[in-house]
Amino acid sequence: MGKKYDGIVFNSTHFRLLAKYQSKLKHNKFFSIHHQQVRFTQYIGVLKIGNLTIEILPKIDQLESSNKDKIQQIVLDLLRYCKVLHLESVPNSNVQLRKHSILDVYLSFFVQEVEKILHFGLFRSYSRYPKNQSVLKGQLLFEKQIQHNYINKTKFYCHPFEYDFNHPFNRIIKAALLVSKKLSSNYYTQQKINSLLQSIPLEVKPYHAKTDFLALQKDKNTHKYQLAISYAKIILEQLAGNFQTGNHAVIGLFFDMNLLYEKFVYTSLKKLESENFRVYRQVQKHFWGNRKIRPDIVFALGKKRYVLDTKWKMLRNKQPSIEDLKQVFVYCNYFDATEGILLYPQIPNK
Secondary structure: OOOEEOOOOOOHHHHHHHHHHHHHHOOOOOOOEEOOEEEEOOEEEEEEEEEEEEEOOOOOOOOOOOOOHHHHEEEEEEEOOOOOOOOOOHHHHHHHHHHHHHHHHHHHHHHHHHHHHHHHHHOOOEEEEEEEEEOOOEEEEEHHHHHHOOOOOOEEEEEEEEEEEOOHHHHHHHHHHHHHHHHHHOHHHHHHHHHHHHHHOOOOOOHHHHOOOOOOOOOOHHHHHHHHHHHHHHHHHHHHEEEEEOOOEEEEEEEEEHHHHHEEEEEEEHHEEEOOOOEEOOOEEEEEEOOOEOEEEEEOOOEEEEEEEEOOOOEOOOOOOHHHHHHHHHHHHOOOEEEEEEEEOOOOOO
């Protein structure tokens, strides 16, 4: 406690909120609470505690801890390359990066996708909703008619067909925009969200959490929603009201750095595949009892097989630990590999 983040001091109130947030998590793999301190695991991302936003960035020894912009750029590049963030380019300007946390960057890309959708036009479809109206239109619901209009003979309780924008795709987008407006700390993103919300017709009703995602049907007319819905799903299911106490909310967005690094290496190798070079991920074999053994990557070069295990950690004295060596040795034996490779990150000093 007592450290400053973007001019805001992490105080006892923030600490208590974080402790309560931890107790609410079903499977907390992200951080642990100790005496007046918080320890983060291999997960990176963003924690928003009331008015305080904390970015959890990976440990990169070759870069100074004060070089936040460079480390953040590496994280964004990894998220883009592994298609966790579906974007064509990541902003390289240091000025832009200092203004945005990873959370704000994530929200800004969602906003960009919604802007594209509105540019081409929102999806419309026929829908049926029971209505008590003054015109007999659609199927008359006799039971409801008697229940509601037994005395008032001028009304008709009907099930009319209507061609409108009130579709699950649009309800999800609208709900995610409303949540993003509360989460974003960037003025320009908030302004864009306000403009987008004004462009969405009032007939788009509130989001139905239990049914709307299940009701989505992908076709050529809704293909333009694909990326926006993937962002909205994270926003609504992981970020919307993670934990609320009084006037303070705690929001968490996390990515497993070990899995991210593994996927980065696999994606890079997969692009080099040829008839003589094949790459496989998460291949498993029976080990002992109900346990299975599974290296990160197995690749075949000609008739020779290799196992590769990725490790997101900095080597001390350029020597792998004995545990890592034992692990890759077992992999080589079980998978009949010619050689085993332990791959650690190397960050240029430039």
